[in-house]
Amino acid sequence: MKSLYRFVIIFLCIIGVIIVLNISSHSSSNKKNDEDSNTEIISNHRDPRARGRLKKESMEIINQEVTICVVVCGDRLDESLTMFKSALVFTKKLLKLIVIAEDDLIVAFDEKLSEWKYLTNNSFTFVLKPIQFPNNSDASMWKRLFKPCAAQRLFLPALLNDTDAILYVDTDTLFLAPPELVWDEFKKMNSTQLAALSPEHEDPNTGWYNRFAKHPYYGKLGVNSGVMLMNLTRMREFRWTDYVIPIHKEYKLKITWGDQDIINIIFHYHPERLYIYPCRYNYRPDHCMYMSVCTNAETEGALVIHGSRGTFHSQKQPPFRAVFRAMQQYQFGTDKYENLFLPMQSYLMMDDNSHCGKVWKVFIIQPEIYIGNNFIN
Numbered sequence: 308m309k310s311l312y313r314f315v316i317i318f319l320c321i322i323g324v325i326i327v328l329n330i331s332s333h334s335s336s337n338k339k340n341d342e343d344s345n346t347e348i349i350s351n352h353r354d355p356r357a358r359g360r361l362k363k364e365s366m367e368i369i370n371q372e373v374t375i376c377v378v379v380c381g382d383r384l385d386e387s388l389t390m391f392k393s394a395l396v397f398t399k400k401l402l403k404l405i406v407i408a409e410d411d412l413i414v415a416f417d418e419k420l421s422e423w424k425y426l427t428n429n430s431f432t433f434v435l436k437p438i439q440f441p442n443n444s445d446a447s448m449w450k451r452l453f454k455p456c457a458a459q460r461l462f463l464p465a466l467l468n469d470t471d472a473i474l475y476v477d478t479d480t481l482f483l484a485p486p487e488l489v490w491d492e493f494k495k496m497n498s499t500q501l502a503a504l505s506p507e508h509e510d511p512n513t514g515w516y517n518r519f520a521k522h523p524y525y526g527k528l529g530v531n532s533g534v535m536l537m538n539l540t541r542m543r544e545f546r547w548t549d550y551v552i553p554i555h556k557e558y559k560l561k562i563t564w565g566d567q568d569i570i571n572i573i574f575h576y577h578p579e580r581l582y583i584y585p586c587r588y589n590y591r592p593d594h595c596m597y598m599s600v601c602t603n604a605e606t607e608g609a610l611v612i613h614g615s616r617g618t619f620h621s622q623k624q625p626p627f628r629a630v631f632r633a634m635q636q637y638q639f640g641t642d643k644y645e646n647l648f649l650p651m652q653s654y655l656m657m658d659d660n661s662h663c664g665k666v667w668k669v670f671i672i673q674p675e676i677y678i679g680n681n682f683i684n
């Protein structure tokens with residue numbers, strides 16, 4: 308009898324211990340959930356769906372932060388802010404923005420980007436740097452040889468020595484889709500390739516390099532450098548800046564387009580180092596002003612437009628100005644469908660007589676996917 312009692316008591320004790328353990332592990336996992344949701348609130352991504360996703364993808368985001376870099380001089384402040392606005396409008400990831408600017412522009416960037424950071428619930432971080440050339444090369448001569456903005460980008464591997472990779476864009480570009488779609492092209496590059504660019508032209512009859520260049524250039528028609536994925540780690544390994552100075556010495560009298568020509572010359576001698584993406588990653592007036600030559604943009608829409616030839620600010624090719632205008636007018640915190648998509652569409656439809664106006668769908672296909680629906684915004 309006694310041993311039966313003892314058995315029952317021991318049995319009850321064991322059950323008691325199990326229950327206690329269970330409760331305490333439960334409550335600690337509750338605490339952990341609370342902590343998770345706290346970090347989620349702190350990270351405070353702007354739309355609630357993205358917030359849920361953020362938690363799942365947080366590791367991925369840390370590994371694949373999309374870094375956009377721009378070099379700004381002179382009167383390009385407003386233009387480059389509009390470019391950043393377009394990136395922030397479409398992105399679903401945390402962006403890192405790097406601005407390298409003339410000293411007197413830094414304060415203006417700081418003010419505007421801080422305001423936007425607040426309005427977009429901290430959906431990006433930014434770094435401001437003055438234009439600067441590395442001291443260890445004889446690069447101080449660059450300031451004299453080139454306009455400072457043009458030369459700066461060639462030295463980014465040295466200047467951004469703690470950054471692995473960037474998406475470099477000219478100030479006169481606009482995103483029409485999430486910038487991470489461009490960034491994803493890094494995954495398609497093999498281990499030799501240190502940059503990605505799109506061709507300067509699609510059609511030899513209107514190409515510039517094949518008809519006029521007096522220096523070597525990449526491939527059949529050269530490359531345009533306005534939208535450039537740069538793996539800075541690989542560029543440093545390749546000793547990129549060591550190529551720049553001798554090439555400049557040799558070709559300086561034959562160069563027309565500054566840094567873009569130097570990039571073309573380097574990749575002429577090292578074509579295996581360059582990955583080429585299609586024209587819809589860097590859609591320019593040249594793709595439509597004579598006739599439409601960028602067929603992948605006609606079917607799938609441009610991802611990034613590049614208002615070269617001043618087309619964001621003139622009436623020469625109205626669709627470029629139309630998109631710029633709509634983006635410039637959009638205010639963060641207001642409805643993207645009502646206040647961005649609809650105006651963009653109506654500005655685009657005002658013109659269909661210019662050559663580029665004939666293919667205006669190129670400019671609206673991607674925005675329609677991301678902001679063209681009242682219900683998903």
Ligand SMILES: *[C@@H]1O[C@H](CO)[C@@H](O)[C@H](O)[C@H]1NC(C)=O
Nearest residue numbers: 352353354426427428639640
């Ligand atoms: C930022 O978060 C607040 C509160 O969660 C929300 O009301 C607001 O709409 C958000 N802003 C944007 C731009 O998503």
Ligand SMILES: *[C@@H]1O[C@H](CO)[C@@H](O)[C@H](O)[C@H]1NC(C)=O
Nearest residue numbers: 439440441442443447465466
């Ligand atoms: C280069 O030299 C200048 C003046 O000699 C100095 O102010 C600057 O910090 C130096 N830059 C770097 C990257 O060391």
Ligand SMILES: *[C@@H]1O[C@H](CO)[C@@H](O)[C@H](O)[C@H]1NC(C)=O
Nearest residue numbers: 439441442465466467468469
């Ligand atoms: C990067 O550059 C900064 C200043 O230009 C210098 O102080 C730092 O040591 C450099 N870091 C590396 C890893 O070379």
Ligand SMILES: *[C@@H]1O[C@H](CO)[C@@H](O)[C@H](O)[C@H]1NC(C)=O
Nearest residue numbers: 471472493494538539540541
């Ligand atoms: C850049 O190249 C380095 C070295 O090959 C690699 O580790 C890194 O993942 C690359 N970065 C991107 C964004 O592809």
Ligand SMILES: *[C@@H]1O[C@H](CO)[C@@H](O)[C@H](O)[C@H]1NC(C)=O
Nearest residue numbers: 497498499500578579580581
């Ligand atoms: C990467 O691609 C280029 C161009 O197709 C090729 O020349 C190079 O050998 C490739 N590198 C590797 C490591 O496969």
